[in-house]
Amino acid sequence: EAFKMMGFLLLSGKLRSQDSKDAIAWLCACSQGWVAFQSSCYQMGKESKPWKVAQQTCETSSQGAHLLDIGSEEEHGFMLSYLQKNSQIIMLWTGLNDLKEEGQLVWTDGSSYLLKDDISSLSMIPENQTDCYALQRDPTGPDYFFTGFFCYVQLPYICEYECNYIFSIFCIYS
Numbered sequence: 669e670a671f672k673m674m675g676f677l678l679l680s681g682k683l684r685s686q687d688s689k690d691a692i693a694w695l696c697a698c699s700q701g702w703v704a705f706q707s708s709c710y711q712m713g714k715e716s717k718p719w720k721v722a723q724q725t726c727e728t729s730s731q732g733a734h735l736l737d738i739g740s741e742e743e744h745g746f747m748l749s750y751l752q753k754n755s756q757i758i759m760l761w762t763g764l765n766d767l768k769e770e771g772q773l774v775w776t777d778g779s780s781y782l783l784k785d786d787i788s789s790l791s792m793i794p795e796n797q798t799d800c801y802a803l804q805r806d807p808t809g810p811d812y813f814f815t816g817f818f819c820y821v822q823l824p825y826i827c828e829y830e831c832n833y834i835f836s837i838f839c840i841y842s
Contacts, residue, residue, distance in 0.1 A: 696831040719800035726827035735763035737775035761825035764801035
């Protein structure tokens with residue numbers, strides 16, 4: 669019996685690339701309680717915290733962990749789907765911020781914000797006071813959008829780290 673898994677085809681107990689006879693299989697190995705997607709592992713924080721405390725909590729939760737940094741449209745789609753299915757949370761911290769330079773949005777790793785989504789600002793809050801950014805549930809639908817907010821407010825959060833890969837190399841002869 670055959671089935672696809674991560675771009676490979678499992679046949680008779682052997683893993684084989686669909687494109688060649690040689691196969692390299694990789695598995696993303698996340699710590700217990702973390703969810704894998706592509707090259708990252710994710711975990712919701714257990715308690716609401718201010719942005720900086722949430723970032724510190726992520727850093728101590730697993731080596732290399734930080735608040736959620738969304739680097740691609742695919743990862744953004746995964747996170748929106750994950751939140752819609754698994755959460756009743758209205759607003760949660762991400763790693764997006766402009767703490768170093770007002771108006772220069774960066775993730776906790778220093779990379780720039782490159783997603784297509786516009787950033788919403790709550791009109792009653794001056795932009796120079798909203799240095800930390802959260803995903804907020806859209807009240808008119810199931811999606812979330814980014815919005816600037818006061819960093820000292822306690823919100824739920826998501827931690828992320830690059831997963832450890834387990835590589836297995838197979839050479840299959842016909």
